[in-house]
């Protein structure tokens with residue numbers, strides 16, 4: 001089978017397709033013939049060598065797949081074969097086949113394409129944890145979604161609208177019309193000076209109740225200043241570092257030195273909260289993950305979960321998919337599909 005491995009830290013050319021044996025499922029596992037695999041921004045940071053705790057190259061990234069079960073290991077009922085499933089994966093998604101514990105494969109909703117199904121697991125679970133589980137967002141509150149035009153960002157807009165909260169978001173200006181069409185109340189271009197002042201104006205000077213921020217330490221510090229009393233800041237990414245390209249590792253060190261130190265006294269006197277979220281670190285917490293995914297799958301059935309696939313690339317061209325995202329051309333999800341290009 002074809003899998004795409006990161007062969008060393010660096011640019012998109014470090015993603016190389018290689019032929020390896022098809023993996024065999026063992027005790028308790030199923031094998032999924034992958035029809036679609038999600039590309040996540042974290043994959044770019046792993047390739048650049050700045051993602052904390054990532055495996056060293058050569059390694060295969062990819063945290064979400066959708067496909068068809070085509071093999072079962074010992075102890076798994078053969079009735080699984082032929083089932084259409086989606087799953088969060090512990091790396092390894094950039095491949096034609098993936099083996100995983102059967103209890104991690106959830107039924108793909110009927111009527112959802114494999115591409116849309118692969119756009120669900122990581123983006124929507126992340127948004128759910130940030131807004132519902134940790135962010136405690138309510139229908140009388142305002143959330144600011146930083147990087148609202150990305151995969152997690154669009155998912156967060158869906159979750160916030162489901163809750164009934166007011167939604168503000170940041171993105172490159174060319175994405176604003178799309179975001180407003182999706183139901184975002186106000187969009188701000190975070191590349192333009194003065195946008196934070198406009199957020200304060202829109203909220204009547206009071207600030208927002210929740211900011212979710214994947215940009216990195218400099219932005220987290222500024223986001224804290226946008227919180228109303230009892231407001232919360234959810235930190236969940238370091239996208240800013242990708243702009244540093246091959247110097248990213250130096251920038252990571254510098255960014256961590258500059259990372260805000262949250263003064264307990266200032267949080268107490270300001271009535272503000274700060275939390276972090278990393279879904280991959282939750283991989284062992286299967287019960288929680290499956291419960292959250294269950295909420296998302298119910299949301300598909302109820303119609304408020306609307307995964308948006310921007311573009312599909314052939315699995316073997318994963319480097320082009322990374323280039324596309326790094327050039328900020330995506331709105332929502334980028335997907336890899338095995339066998340799009342005839343070999």
Ligand SMILES: NC(=O)c1ccc[n+]([C@@H]2O[C@H](COP(=O)([O-])OP(=O)(O)OC[C@H]3O[C@@H](n4cnc5c(N)ncnc54)[C@H](OP(=O)(O)O)[C@@H]3O)[C@@H](O)[C@H]2O)c1
Pocket residue numbers: 039040041042122123126147148149150151152153170171172175214215236237238239240241242243277278279280325326327328329330331332333
């Ligand atoms: N903690 C977790 O569990 C978790 C889970 C999933 C994702 N994340 C994080 O959430 C963030 C978004 O992830 P995603 O997969 O949804 O990706 P994504 O949003 O699709 O990422 C692409 C978009 O990010 C924006 N961006 C901001 N800084 C950028 C930069 N330096 N270079 C290129 N683009 C930049 C661009 O949008 P604009 O043109 O609008 O700027 C770009 O189109 C990432 O930091 C990711 O690591 C964290």
